[in-house]
Amino acid sequence: MSTPKPGVLALEDGSVFRGLACGAARTITGECVFNTSMTGYQEILTDPSYCGQVITMTAPQIGNYGLSDEDNEAAAPRCSGLVVRELSPVVSNWRASCSVQDFLNKYGIPCLSEIDTRALTKKLRVAGAMNSCLSTLPLSDAEAVALARQARTMQGSDYVREVTCRAPYQWREDAPENHNAPYLPAGTTLGTHTAPATRYRVAAFDFGAKHSIYRKLVRHGFDVQVFPADAAAGLIREHAPDGLFLSNGPGDPAALPYIHKTVTELLAEYPIFGICLGHQMLTYALGGHTFKLKFGHRGGNLPVKNLETGKVSITAQNHGFATEPKSIEKGGGIVTEINLNDQTVEGLRHRELPIFSVQYHPEAAPGPNDADPLFVDFYTLISKRKAGKI
Numbered sequence: 559m560s561t562p563k564p565g566v567l568a569l570e571d572g573s574v575f576r577g578l579a580c581g582a583a584r585t586i587t588g589e590c591v592f593n594t595s596m597t598g599y600q601e602i603l604t605d606p607s608y609c610g611q612v613i614t615m616t617a618p619q620i621g622n623y624g625l626s627d628e629d630n631e632a633a634a635p636r637c638s639g640l641v642v643r644e645l646s647p648v649v650s651n652w653r654a655s656c657s658v659q660d661f662l663n664k665y666g667i668p669c670l671s672e673i674d675t676r677a678l679t680k681k682l683r684v685a686g687a688m689n690s691c692l693s694t695l696p697l698s699d700a701e702a703v704a705l706a707r708q709a710r711t712m713q714g715s716d717y718v719r720e721v722t723c724r725a726p727y728q729w730r731e732d733a734p735e736n737h738n739a740p741y742l743p744a745g746t747t748l749g750t751h752t753a754p755a756t757r758y759r760v761a762a763f764d765f766g767a768k769h770s771i772y773r774k775l776v777r778h779g780f781d782v783q784v785f786p787a788d789a790a791a792g793l794i795r796e797h798a799p800d801g802l803f804l805s806n807g808p809g810d811p812a813a814l815p816y817i818h819k820t821v822t823e824l825l826a827e828y829p830i831f832g833i834c835l836g837h838q839m840l841t842y843a844l845g846g847h848t849f850k851l852k853f854g855h856r857g858g859n860l861p862v863k864n865l866e867t868g869k870v871s872i873t874a875q876n877h878g879f880a881t882e883p884k885s886i887e888k889g890g891g892i893v894t895e896i897n898l899n900d901q902t903v904e905g906l907r908h909r910e911l912p913i914f915s916v917q918y919h920p921e922a923a924p925g926p927n928d929a930d931p932l933f934v935d936f937y938t939l940i941s942k943r944k945a946g947k948i
């Protein structure tokens with residue numbers, strides 16, 4: 559075994575953490591954020607919404623079950639770096655095809671282990687998410703801090719352009735990355751889930767979508783046609799979908815005026831469901847705006863209350879921005895859900911139009927399945943629209 563090399567993480571406030579280098583040998587910068595999920599590091603690493611960010615996992619050991627070919631959320635990871643307390647020296651799972659170390663090497667992502675992630679997370683909670691420099695090459699503290707201070711700021715950054723698909727395509731049920739969601743022919747039942755007999759066509763804007771969302775849509779009776787983030791309203795109309803889906807994605811939601819414009823144009827024409835960045839795009843289409851949260855919500859057990867039903871769901875989340883509640887009122891938006899930790903907006907709907915969205919991740923990969931019925935709600939909304947009831 560080769561001797562582990564030292565590596566460094568520096569924050570823009572001048573803090574420096576030294577650990578052991580693994581993954582790619584390089585120096586990167588990015589916004590340092592933390593995720594409190596106990597499991598699901600593969601889905602987190604491959605979620606394109608982390609583009610431009612250095613992910614700190616607060617779970618003390620990462621990597622013990624390796625990575626499997628079926629659980630990726632995108633074709634390649636888009637995060638900038640990974641920080642962990644301990645990387646498991648062994649991989650123990652029959653589904654595993656590689657280790658975290660091998661995966662990071664393959665995709666050129668640097669990682670630090672043996673970092674006091676508790677101290678780092680406490681710093682980020684008090685000061686807020688900060689820009690950082692992570693290097694697995696020889697670099698002095700002063701050099702690393704200087705690079706962290708020069709890093710591109712999250713606010714104002716359009717990272718969607720870097721992760722969206724280049725051309726429209728049909729999401730294929732039999733695509734290799736789709737193996738872990740068994741295909742249910744129309745009308746058949748698996749466990750408590752019955753695949754609807756009638757399938758609807760949904761046009762999905764890919765802002766950096768997690769594949770689990772497409773898998774869920776397919777399971778819930780949708781045929782998914784995926785469109786690049788800058789697809790014009792006319793292109794969507796040509797496809798004649800039954801509904802629109804707005805995906806999750808990286809970066810600052812305020813920095814995407816071309817998407818705000820398209821969604822505004824399509825607002826009154828189709829039933830719409832948005833998740834995370836998609837929810838934020840609906841916010842802008844309703845004339846509203848977002849603001850940056852201090853340290854964001856990233857984890858697998860965040861409590862959300864539905865203000866209309868009183869029901870509380872435990873949800874998976876990954877976002878750094880949130881909707882300003884008052885800002886959506888004029889455009890007909892109603893806040894439907896709030897986060898019980900900080901009372902920020904977690905869901906909205908339109909007063910009359912068949913449009914709704916959530917800031918959290920109902921596809922839950924990783925995470926609890928409390929919000930799974932939202933996919934059924936979207937299906938029901940489209941059924942009603944087609945029956946002329948709304």
Ligand SMILES: NC(=O)CC[C@H](N)C(=O)O
Binds near residue numbers: 808835879880
């Ligand atoms: N997961 C997402 O879609 C994140 C949305 C947005 N980039 C945010 O951080 O708030």
